[in-house]
Amino acid sequence: MKRTIIATVNNTSGVMNRITGLFARRNFNIESITVGMTENPAISRMTFVINVDDERGLDQVIKQLYKQVDVLKVRDITDEAIIARELALIKVVAAPQHRGEISALVEPFRASIVDVGRESMTLQVTGDQQKVEALIDLVKPYGIKELARTGITAFKRGTKKSDFETPKYSIIN
Amino acid sequence: MSPKVKEVNGRELKVENQEMTGSSMLIQALARENVDVIFGYPGGAILPTYDEIYRTGIRHILSRHEQGAIHAAEGYARISGKPGVCVVTSGPGATNVVTGIADAMIDSLPLVVITGQVATTVIGTDAFQEADVVGVTMPITKHNFQVREVDELPRIIKEAFHIATTGRPGPVLIDLPKDVSIASGFFNYDQPVDLPGYQPTVIPNKLQIKKLSEAVTKAKKPAILAGAGILHAGGSKELLEYAEQQQIPVANTLLGLGSFPGTHSLSLGMAGMHGTYTANMTLHEADLLISIGARFDDRVTGALQHFAPNAKVAHIDIDPAEIGKNIETAIPVVGDAKEALRMLVEENGEAPQIESWHQQVNEWKKEYPLWYKEEENTLKPQRLIEMIYEETGGEAIVTTDVGQHQMWAAQFYKFDQPDHWVTSGGLGTMGFGFPAAIGAQFAEPDKQVVAVLGDAGFQMTAQEMSILQELNLPVKIILVNNASLGMVRQWQELFYEERYSNSLFPIQPDFVKMAEAYNIKGWKVEEPNDMQAALKEALDHEGPVLMDCRVTKDENVYPMIAPGKGHHEMEGIKP
Numbered sequence: 210m211k212r213t214i215i216a217t218v219n220n221t222s223g224v225m226n227r228i229t230g231l232f233a234r235r236n237f238n239i240e241s242i243t244v245g246m247t248e249n250p251a252i253s254r255m256t257f258v259i260n261v262d263d264e265r266g267l268d269q270v271i272k273q274l275y276k277q278v279d280v281l282k283v284r285d286i287t288d289e290a291i292i293a294r295e296l297a298l299i300k301v302v303a304a305p306q307h308r309g310e311i312s313a314l315v316e317p318f319r320a321s322i323v324d325v326g327r328e329s330m331t332l333q334v335t336g337d338q339q340k341v342e343a344l345i346d347l348v349k350p351y352g353i354k355e356l357a358r359t360g361i362t363a364f365k366r367g368t369k370k371s372d373f374e375t376p377k378y379s380i381i382n
Numbered sequence: 383m384s385p386k387v388k389e390v391n392g393r394e395l396k397v398e399n400q401e402m403t404g405s406s407m408l409i410q411a412l413a414r415e416n417v418d419v420i421f422g423y424p425g426g427a428i429l430p431t432y433d434e435i436y437r438t439g440i441r442h443i444l445s446r447h448e449q450g451a452i453h454a455a456e457g458y459a460r461i462s463g464k465p466g467v468c469v470v471t472s473g474p475g476a477t478n479v480v481t482g483i484a485d486a487m488i489d490s491l492p493l494v495v496i497t498g499q500v501a502t503t504v505i506g507t508d509a510f511q512e513a514d515v516v517g518v519t520m521p522i523t524k525h526n527f528q529v530r531e532v533d534e535l536p537r538i539i540k541e542a543f544h545i546a547t548t549g550r551p552g553p554v555l556i557d558l559p560k561d562v563s564i565a566s567g568f569f570n571y572d573q574p575v576d577l578p579g580y581q582p583t584v585i586p587n588k589l590q591i592k593k594l595s596e597a598v599t600k601a602k603k604p605a606i607l608a609g610a611g612i613l614h615a616g617g618s619k620e621l622l623e624y625a626e627q628q629q630i631p632v633a634n635t636l637l638g639l640g641s642f643p644g645t646h647s648l649s650l651g652m653a654g655m656h657g658t659y660t661a662n663m664t665l666h667e668a669d670l671l672i673s674i675g676a677r678f679d680d681r682v683t684g685a686l687q688h689f690a691p692n693a694k695v696a697h698i699d700i701d702p703a704e705i706g707k708n709i710e711t712a713i714p715v716v717g718d719a720k721e722a723l724r725m726l727v728e729e730n731g732e733a734p735q736i737e738s739w740h741q742q743v744n745e746w747k748k749e750y751p752l753w754y755k756e757e758e759n760t761l762k763p764q765r766l767i768e769m770i771y772e773e774t775g776g777e778a779i780v781t782t783d784v785g786q787h788q789m790w791a792a793q794f795y796k797f798d799q800p801d802h803w804v805t806s807g808g809l810g811t812m813g814f815g816f817p818a819a820i821g822a823q824f825a826e827p828d829k830q831v832v833a834v835l836g837d838a839g840f841q842m843t844a845q846e847m848s849i850l851q852e853l854n855l856p857v858k859i860i861l862v863n864n865a866s867l868g869m870v871r872q873w874q875e876l877f878y879e880e881r882y883s884n885s886l887f888p889i890q891p892d893f894v895k896m897a898e899a900y901n902i903k904g905w906k907v908e909e910p911n912d913m914q915a916a917l918k919e920a921l922d923h924e925g926p927v928l929m930d931c932r933v934t935k936d937e938n939v940y941p942m943i944a945p946g947k948g949h950h951e952m953e954g955i956k957p
Contacts, residue, residue, distance in 0.1 A: 218579075219579060223517075223520070226517070227520060230520055230521055231521075234521050265706055265710070269703065269707060272702050272703035273703050276701070276703050279579055280579050281579045
């Protein structure tokens with residue numbers, strides 16, 4: 210099952226290395242990782258999308274992350290009200306006669322055209338994973354020359370139900 | 383702040399907040415951490431630190447290979463309960479301690495390892511003796527640091543000792559670039575440790591303790607699996623108290639030997655691949671399995687799908703990540719083993735009604751004790767261990783490598799006391815036992831330390847006989863010499879149709895002469911009848927000794943759980 214996990218970590222050199230190394234050696238399957246500074250420059254925030262077999266696998270990922278001295282807080286936010294966004298840059302093959310067609314696709318996705326070349330156009334799309342994938346599928350027939358995706362970064366929504374501070378996961382049942 | 387004065391090996395060290403070099407800070411900090419011995423080996427990038435060692439006179443034991451130094455630090459840590467400190471240089475010095483760091487990691491031994499590093503100005507340029515030691519050791523340390531600024535050094539050392547010794551102990555590495563150790567900075571060691579991401583749970587949750595206590599009362603077939611976590615926590619007394627209060631039989635893991643007295647009527651001996659039939663069957667039949675400070679290693683559990691099929695599992699561990707890692711756990715208890723046991727004793731739950739269970743367990747004990755066949759004209763290795771047990775009165779600190787001799791020592795030396803056993807459990811490191819014995823002897827200078835080693839493993843770190851020679855350290859080396867890589871040979875016999883690929887030694891060195899080259903008294907014993915007398919003489923000898931004991935070459939370790947099998951499928955349970 211696919212889970213979205215966020216972690217706040219000390220913004221020290223090598224912390225990314227620690228985390229990715231941990232995932233690799235524990236045989237955890239990561240789909241994406243994003244990392245960036247938070248409002249506090251000493252602290253970074255990581256968002257992982259991982260694939261785990263079952264609850265126990267998920268439990269292990271979270272516990273192993275917690276074991277890292279530089280990891281401050283870990284949460285599985287998959288089942289919570291979240292805003293999850295990804296940015297993708299798509300360079301599509303676009304002969305001049307197709308440009309209009311492609312431009313028409315862009316609009317309903319609230320994507321934008323950020324570069325136009327003689328034979329190609331570069332689209333930028335932001336949104337949750339499904340939306341990004343839907344646009345990629347749509348432009349595929351034209352031919353994708355290059356594709357770059359940032360991976361998901363996620364946040365809990367500002368308005369929430371009452372149990373905000375109750376962690377989803379506890380070591381005591 | 384008034385300057386403090388501390389005595390280190392007869393010399394006064396002024397310990398105060400003042401300007402000093404990085405290497406000076408390091409030694410000051412070690413003094414503040416009450417480090418009384420460092421194991422190490424000098425080299426280019428760590429020269430400033432060695433200069434400071436020279437000037438302050440802090441005790442340093444020079445190994446002859448860095449691997450010897452790190453295993454000695456491990457042996458010291460296991461027996462003293464204090465962190466072992468190891469100092470080596472950059473590049474090859476650091477990579478030579480990698481095995482020991484991995485060993486300490488998997489067996490949860492507190493170490494602080496200081497590696498020299500090339501100057502920060504040339505890091506990343508493939509400089510002379512440069513290796514990415516922080517990168518290399520990241521997966522095998524509890525945490526590691528590279529010091530970039532000299533002012534960070536006191537904080538980092540303090541954090542390193544804190545992390546190594548608290549929670550689940552483990553090795554912490556500090557990579558110290560040469561320019562940082564030369565640079566001057568302000569030494570302040572009085573800042574409290576502030577690690578928001580590292581807050582181990584020591585005191586267990588009371589409700590979980592209660593839940594466990596209630597489960598024990600209701601159990602019909604309870605069993606305790608006692609691991610090394612009890613030893614690290616210093617909780618053997620509490621375990622004895624609790625097991626006696628509730629009358630629960632206790633099996634030990636390999637590393638947990640000594641946490642419960644081996645000769646106690648509730649003791650089942652060791653569980654696992656070469657454990658006793660009784661211990662394994664008890665775990666197999668149990669309806670409540672209480673694991674304390676053990677991590678369900680595959681050598682303990684056998685095939686997971688057959689492990690303790692009827693048991694509700696309670697797991698007490700200071701490392702929450704161990705709970706549920708291998709075995710589904712019904713009653714998790716996160717916390718220090720000693721604290722948990724103390725709370726359980728205090729809870730004083732009603733003892734379970736389990737006479738028939740005791741009867742069953744005692745029947746197994748009577749019917750299937752550990753065994754070996756006595757034969758004429760050959761010294762059985764098991765008998766050798768029994769003799770060592772008898773001659774030392776079970777009082778010696780015993781260290782081993784990995785393999786057959788290790789299993790025989792675990793089976794036939796009945797460890798009655800905690801902290802008398804040093805072995806490489808998780809990593810299974812050859813060459814561990816001898817230097818570990820050296821470290822153990824430093825931790826307990828007045829105790830008899832016996833290194834029970836295979837003839838193969840000994841040759842991996844034999845050069846450390848220099849330390850024995852230099853300091854007249856009375857470590858007793860006993861080689862269980864079967865002229866082979868015994869356990870490899872056993873597996874080749876059992877699972878590879880006797881194709882003994884590279885496991886038999888066609889020639890061997892003259893071990894006695896080797897010992898004599900280091901001015902160590904040596905004995906070679908080939909006649910089984912000479913063994914007892916020779917052993918007595920060797921153990922009574924004041925200085926270091928080496929005994930080359932020629933044992934039965936093709937003896938196998940039994941009983942045994944073959945790979946992929948469960949506890950109930952043990953082989954070789956009877957003569």
